[in-house]
Amino acid sequence: MKLPDGWRKIRLIDCGRWVGGSTPSKKESQYWNGSIPWASSQDIKSRLLQKTTYSLTEDGLRSSSNLIPANSLLMVTRSGILRHTFPVTKTLFAVAINQDIKALIPDKDFNVDYIQAVLLAENFDILKRCSKVGTTVESIEFDVLKSYSIVVPPLPEQRKIAEFLGAWDEAIEKLEQLIAAKEKLHNYLINELFFSVTGIMVAISDFAQEISWKSTDFRTLTVLSCTKYDGLVDSEKYFGRRVYGSDLSKYKTVPYGCFAYATNHIEEGAIGLQMQYDLALISPMYTVFGIDNKRVDPLYLFYLLKSPRYVREFKKRTEGSVNRRGGLHWHSFSQIKVKLPDVEIQKDIAKILKYSQSELDLLNKRLAALQKQKCGLMQKLLTGSWRV
Numbered sequence: 001m002k003l004p005d006g007w008r009k010i011r012l013i014d015c016g017r018w019v020g021g022s023t024p025s026k027k028e029s030q031y032w033n034g035s036i037p038w039a040s041s042q043d044i045k046s047r048l049l050q051k052t053t054y055s056l057t058e059d060g061l062r063s064s065s066n067l068i069p070a071n072s073l074l075m076v077t078r079s080g081i082l083r084h085t086f087p088v089t090k091t092l093f094a095v096a097i098n099q100d101i102k103a104l105i106p107d108k109d110f111n112v113d114y115i116q117a118v119l120l121a122e123n124f125d126i127l128k129r130c131s132k133v134g135t136t137v138e139s140i141e142f143d144v145l146k147s148y149s150i151v152v153p154p155l156p157e158q159r160k161i162a163e164f165l166g167a168w169d170e171a172i173e174k175l176e177q178l179i180a181a182k183e184k185l186h187n188y189l190i191n192e193l194f195f196s197v198t199g200i201m202v203a204i205s206d207f208a209q210e211i212s213w214k215s216t217d218f219r220t221l222t223v224l225s226c227t228k229y230d231g232l233v234d235s236e237k238y239f240g241r242r243v244y245g246s247d248l249s250k251y252k253t254v255p256y257g258c259f260a261y262a263t264n265h266i267e268e269g270a271i272g273l274q275m276q277y278d279l280a281l282i283s284p285m286y287t288v289f290g291i292d293n294k295r296v297d298p299l300y301l302f303y304l305l306k307s308p309r310y311v312r313e314f315k316k317r318t319e320g321s322v323n324r325r326g327g328l329h330w331h332s333f334s335q336i337k338v339k340l341p342d343v344e345i346q347k348d349i350a351k352i353l354k355y356s357q358s359e360l361d362l363l364n365k366r367l368a369a370l371q372k373q374k375c376g377l378m379q380k381l382l383t384g385s386w387r388v
Contacts, residue, residue, distance in 0.1 A: 004384040006154045013146035015115060016106040021097030022064040024056060031060030038065065038096040041079040044087040047116070047169055049074060049095065056096055065096040068103040071112050073119070077102050077145070082138035086126050088119045102142060109155055113162035118150045121378040151383060160388040161381050168374045175370065179363050186356045190307045193349045199341035205334035207295050211258060211288045218248040221281045224274070226262050231302070232272030232282075244283065251281040257298055258290040259305075264327040267315035273302040287330050297343055299350035303357075304338055 003009070023040075024031040034057030043052045061067060068074070068091060076087040078100040090112055097103055106112050119126065126148060132139040152158065215221060223244050225235040232254070236242055254260050254274045260282050261271035274280055275298075282288065291301060304310065313336060318328050340346070380386040 003151065004153070004387070006157075007384050008152055009149045010152050011146065012104065012148050012150065015110050015150075015152075016104050018146060019066050019068055019097075019103045019105065021066060021068075021099055021101055021103070023098045024060040024063045024065060028060075028063070031057055031063055034058065034060060036061050036067070036096055037093060038098070039074060039091070039101060040098045041076045041081065041087070041100045044074055044076050044089045044101065047089060047120075047173070049089045049091040049093075052095065061096055065098075066103075068095050068097060069105060070094055071106075073104040073106070073112060073116055075102050075104070075119070075140075075145075076100060077140040077142060078137055080138055082127065082131065082140065084127075086119070086123045086140070088116055088123075090116055102145070110152070111155060111158035111162050113166060114152075114158035115150070117162060117165050117378065118152075118382055121375075121382055122150070153384065157388065164381065164388050165374070165378065168370065168377065172367065172370050172374065175363065175367050179360065179367060182356075182360050182363060186353075186360060187308065189353060189356055190303070191309075193352060194304055194307060194339065195309070197339070197341045197345060197349070199339040199345075201337045201339055203335050203337050204289075207292045207340075208259075208289045208334065209291075210330045210334070211252070211255070211290050213253045213255075214250070215253045215279065215281070218251060218281055221248075221253070221279055222277055223248065223251070223281045224254060224260070224272075226260055226270045226272045226282070226286065228269050230272075231306075232260060232274050232276075232280075234276075248281060250284050252284055252286065252288050254280045254282050254288050255290065257293065258288060259298075259302070260286045260288045261328075261333070263287050263329060266328050266333070267311070267318045269306060269311045269314075271302075271305050273298055287333065289330070289334075295343060296340060297346040297350050299354060300346035301338070303350060303353045310336075310338075 026032070032054065034055050036056040036058070037052040038054045038056045038060075039049060039052045040054070043049060056065065070091055070093050072091055074089050074091055074095075074097060076082065081087060104115070106115060126145070130140045130144045130148060132141050153161070223235045224232045225238060225243070226232050227238070230238070235244060256274060256278050258274050259271065260274065262268075263285060291298065314328055317332060317336070381388065
């Protein structure tokens with residue numbers, strides 16, 4: 001693609017000065033807990049570095065580390081997170097870094113926010129081209145990273161593009177903060193509503209029964225999958241492709257109002273309530289069960305079993321399972337006890353949590369839309385297709 005006048009391709013090594021870091025000896029107490037921030041890969045989690053977990057003294061800095069000036073870019077080059085993400089943050093203050101991070105201190109001809117925007121936009125391409133092969137811990141080949149080329153406009157346009165994208169970043173960050181606050185409130189409601197009300201503790205087997213029905217009409221039924229966050233979903237629509245086999249004759253049916261969980265992955269919270277179809281199909285790798293609706297409200301039980309406390313319970317039971325795959329089969333799952341208040345109280349609790357969850361779902365959809373719009377803008381702005 002032909003670049004606009006004044007735009008050029010340039011290697012990252014030519015954008016400024018690169019600096020590495022190190023870790024002072026942990027055995028020397030005089031090196032630590034001083035006034036100098038020291039960043040490791042666990043601190044590089046967002047667009048801006050605003051604080052670090054650890055700090056150094058002047059002796060610690062002199063012993064082995066470098067001080068990186070404010071408004072530099074910090075990039076994680078060795079960490080498990082590089083399996084899927086190449087973290088890049090701008091530090092708001094002078095900071096020392098460890099050996100898993102590389103810092104770029106941009107020259108005066110380059111806008112730090114513009115370079116960061118490009119690196120974030122090309123995140124996956126950088127991982128594809130610069131990742132080391134055959135290492136026990138995911139790593140970036142530093143020499144390859146420094147030779148990676150980006151497209152750069154004149155400095156005034158760099159600033160305009162960075163300012164424009166910065167407004168989107170601020171909107172996204174504010175929405176993320178709102179979502180975090182709503183999630184905190186939602187979890188508070190779960191603890192208060194589920195575990196503070198009066199009720200009797202009963203085993204799941206007391207009101208539920210496993211279902212292993214097959215259907216002769218399996219070719220006409222929708223195939224479901226169970227997800228960690230969204231519960232039971234139409235498999236093809238959710239994944240955008242067919243992820244199940246062609247022989248559905250052995251698939252289980254999931255009637256309306258019944259539950260299904262991933263037998264070998266329930267410790268991740270993969271349990272769902274089928275409220276979309278009169279009858280649907282699911283892989284035989286799932287456990288399906290129905291409940292006595294006169295004693296238990298389905299939505300109440302769904303939110304209860306998706307709560308962090310029960311996900312921890314599933315994990316504890318699968319870790320202690322004799323099944324090498326850690327599965328939680330019906331005979332063990334059904335012995336788990338749950339609190340059952342009066343059924344009308346169950347329904348009231350379910351209504352409150354459904355409303356709270358719908359608010360969270362709406363906010364997450366707005367966030368996904370903003371992120372998608374930003375990606376589209378970046379594609380146009382960072383290639384010169386659109387000018388500002």
